[in-house]
Amino acid sequence: MIQSSTLTIQSERLHKRIHDLSQIGRIGETGVCRLALSKEDYEGVQLVKSWMEEIGLTARVDDYGNLIGRLEGRDPTLPILMLGSHIDSQPYGGRFDGSIGVLGALEVVQTLIEAKFVPEMPIEVVAFCDEEGCRFNKGLFGSRGMMGRLEEGELERTDKQGVSRREALISFGCDPERFEESRYPEGSIGTFLELHIEQGPVLESKGAQIGIVTGIAGPLWLTVEMIGVAGHTGSVPMNLRQDALMGAAKVIIGLNEIARSEPGAPTVGTVGSLSVFPDSRNIIPEKVSFTVDLRDIDLDRRHGLEVKLANLLEDTAAEHGLTYTVREDTNSESRYCAGWIQDIMREQAAELGVTPPELMSGPFHDALVLSYYCDYGMIFVNSRAGISHNPQEYSAPEDISLGTELLYRTVRELASKLQRGNSSE
């Protein structure tokens, strides 16, 4: 464990802010419900904005609902070094998902300011609007907005109470008619860094406090339907059956083997949803529909595994006398973190005396959107038992502090690139 005396950032201040923000929309002792563009979200944004202003940033909420605090650079015309994440939550969420990325970035910038460090380029701390997507069923709204990637009809999406996103934005104080003014022109952002909880158990399993992210894995999402022949469970002998559930069971197990086929690879393959027709205890399943989720940071390897999956379906259907259809629902590419940023993180971690494991991210983050506009890097913080989107979500304060410290050192290194040699460091 790193001693807190080794850290440059001020842990106590960081954790007080995390605690204070978690009181807005609190559920029970440890939960949070701060839905995007809600009253609670507004309160949260105003609180963080006040902290930004307190430490000397110029803060504003743009027309997409993003909160942006700016520390001017030596050269204001240089591409921005952007840091951030989100503070909106799932309906039954936790205190750390998103928030530590915003408040960690704030702590980083405050520490820079207190050290009288003036960055070469401007640094912006952003709390992106509606990363979670649970209210209007489409997430990454603020980051997509500022990058000009909104899709048609997004403002007309409604929540469960019938409130449209347009209405929600307006009551949040945003003006959808002025979206253009909140856009970031191409090239205006140089680098993006995000600190986030892992939302998975890899770091915990390795006994690591933090990790360096190698990229965000693009998922392949399929819906498979296998069709056999129904029949009475008592009267159709085993060797005459065309049982669709037998086929599906073999594919579930085969997909698992495919995902594990390269030892050490971070590939994951899952059947998460499945339904049986007619779903009666004394009728042999005629039709089984199930989802496939296949992810790999290495897209070439994933493509290879897709071929194996196609063969598995073909062979299984043939073996059990089934027909099948496959629908592709999503096919995203992987987005890699910049190697040079990972190098800096590795060096800075070594100076701190830690060797963070390197791992891919399965879930999406705002960084995914930013990856199309600039180089990006991510730091993960150990999530207990990998639980998130739940009040049980937990990351230890010392792990969050260490992740924030690594973010600080990475930012400082990045922001002093042009002045290296002149730096007093």
Added chain:
Amino acid sequence: MIQSSTLTIQSERLHKRIHDLSQIGRIGETGVCRLALSKEDYEGVQLVKSWMEEIGLTARVDDYGNLIGRLEGRDPTLPILMLGSHIDSQPYGGRFDGSIGVLGALEVVQTLIEAKFVPEMPIEVVAFCDEEGCRFNKGLFGSRGMMGRLEEGELERTDKQGVSRREALISFGCDPERFEESRYPEGSIGTFLELHIEQGPVLESKGAQIGIVTGIAGPLWLTVEMIGVAGHTGSVPMNLRQDALMGAAKVIIGLNEIARSEPGAPTVGTVGSLSVFPDSRNIIPEKVSFTVDLRDIDLDRRHGLEVKLANLLEDTAAEHGLTYTVREDTNSESRYCAGWIQDIMREQAAELGVTPPELMSGPFHDALVLSYYCDYGMIFVNSRAGISHNPQEYSAPEDISLGTELLYRTVRELASKLQRGNSSE
């Protein structure tokens, strides 16, 4: 194929009756909806009753709704030789299920009468009330009733329109207050024979027109719940998962192997119903609940397989870090057809020049109830593709005729046991 000239029964008459009965409650070209105790069922019962009377039987509808036609024997005090099945149908049923057993028995008795054959014992042809059980969700009503096996609250069961069985019986002309009078005292039935469609594909797969049933297999019905740990499909590495659906898939495949483990045995094992929680494409399944249906005519063998299944559950749960529960919903014993009746059927079939395959019945029949009161035998007729409970249900007329002929010869042999030697045959 047996030439119809070889047959003693009159095929044309039999098929005309099957056709005429199928017009009552007809759906489309080939379907039938004749729910128990409905207007259509009443019409059907009245039509069959008129045929019984036409050929010289004494016919009555008892207070359970059973239609009974009696041919007096040389000694009216001897235990009855009972023949029959049912004429009620599934809501979207076929023309043959049940009906061929009643109309086949009627044809058998008419042929006996025309041959001036007087049986030693009385012969009764019965159309049992509500074998299917789909209206009040509990079947084999009439046969259980006359054997004194009704359970508490049966008359209070209601159909989808809120009509109770008691009300339905009364409007059918029955008097539930007089049930006792319709009971058959112990020992009053000597033998029961039932002709029925197979409702499975075994005979078709063997190219056989008819088969001799060895018994009705008792099912073991279980509900299994396997419980693992949910997690994000993108962030939990394969080797750290406790995926409940992986466990269920292995049990599905393992159950199949268990059911096939003794080559040539008629064991069947099926998972027909399954549900996943939370059933989301990007969440690893936390809980999977599924049914197990295991049947075998040999109860000792089935017990052995149950032990294998218990081990399979234990091993699979351990392998995947799951917990599980097993609930026993039904555990019925098998009921064997009398060996001496099967012997007579085999001999009579040989005289006809056929060697019917011997097979167990997975589905229940009225014969299951009768099996607790007397020796019983069953003849199965080839069902195209094993389909039943559906308008597509089909059995070829020549196969039904052959089954009826075998029933006729078996009855004649049984009914002349006491007069063997005096017979002109």
